[in-house]
Amino acid sequence: MERAGEESGNGAGAERAGEESGNGAVVQRAGGQCGNQESGQMARWLLLWNSLISGGIYLSYPSFLIFVLIRRRQDFLPYLLIPAAGFFLLSWIRAKINAPRPYEGSGKPPLIPKETRGNSFPSRHVFCIFLLAATYGTAFLPAGIATGLLGILLAFIRVRSGVHYKKDVVAGAVSALVFAGICYAAAGLL
Numbered sequence: 752m753e754r755a756g757e758e759s760g761n762g763a764g765a766e767r768a769g770e771e772s773g774n775g776a777v778v779q780r781a782g783g784q785c786g787n788q789e790s791g792q793m794a795r796w797l798l799l800w801n802s803l804i805s806g807g808i809y810l811s812y813p814s815f816l817i818f819v820l821i822r823r824r825q826d827f828l829p830y831l832l833i834p835a836a837g838f839f840l841l842s843w844i845r846a847k848i849n850a851p852r853p854y855e856g857s858g859k860p861p862l863i864p865k866e867t868r869g870n871s872f873p874s875r876h877v878f879c880i881f882l883l884a885a886t887y888g889t890a891f892l893p894a895g896i897a898t899g900l901l902g903i904l905l906a907f908i909r910v911r912s913g914v915h916y917k918k919d920v921v922a923g924a925v926s927a928l929v930f931a932g933i934c935y936a937a938a939g940l941l
Contacts, residue, residue: 790862793862794862794863794912797862797863797908797911797912798862798863798864798912800904800908801863801905801908801909801912804880804901804904804905804908805876805880805905807901808879808880808883808898808901809879811883811887811898812834812883815830815883815886815887815890815894816830816831818890819890823890826890826938826940829934829935829938829940830886830890833882833886833931833934833935833938834879834882834883834886836934837878837879837882837927837930837931837934838875838878838879838882840930841873841875841878841923841926842875844873845870845871845872845873845875846870848872849869849870850869850870850871850872850919851868851869851871852865852867852868852869852870852871852914852915853871853913853914853915853916854913854914855868855869859913860913861912861913861914862911862912862913863912863913863914865912865914871914871915871916871919872916872918872919872922873919873920873922873923873926874906874909874915874919874920874922874923875923876905876909876923877902877905877906877909877915877919877920877923877924877927878923878924878926878927879927880898880901880902880905880927881899881902881923881924881927881928881931882927882930882931883898884896884898884899884901884902884927885927885928885931885932885935886931886935889935889940889941890940902924906920906921906923906924
């Protein structure tokens with residue numbers, strides 16, 4: 752497919768004009784610019800908040816583990832292994848299901864750059880943030896609640912940006928909370 756150029760006039764950078772999906776249909780992608788200025792602004796905000804929330808939560812986890820080592824050393828292994836096991840289990844399930852993403856079949860471009868094919872159900876971003884919300888909540892409830900609220904915002908962003916269906920984010924959140932509840936109860940941390 753064609754490249755739209757290395758640098759557009761507004762500095763948005765390289766954008767792909769279209770990309771062929773596995774079934775031969777062309778899927779349009781929105782890089783830094785969308786069809787009009789308003790949707791371009793929306794895309795920038797969604798991308799910014801998606802990055803800030805995802806990056807911030809993933810960076811918070813090592814800090815949490817350090818806190819646990821200092822204050823609750825006996826609980827370190829469950830707090831390390833339960834999120835890791837959840838991540839790998841969900842990744843395996845997603846690969847087996849391999850559900851298409853909204854932009855694959857509709858041809859409607861996502862508002863944030865995404866080239867992944869399949870692996871839409873359940874949302875791993877949402878699963879991870881809710882799993883970490885439950886993890887943080889078992890040690891310090893206000894941190895768990897704050898992370899859960901960010902999880903709701905992230906779920907909205909993932910759907911609004913066109914990279915997940917509503918069912919993907921709901922399944923990610925619910926499965927994370929169920930998985931965490933079972934595991935943390937078994938570990939005696941609830």
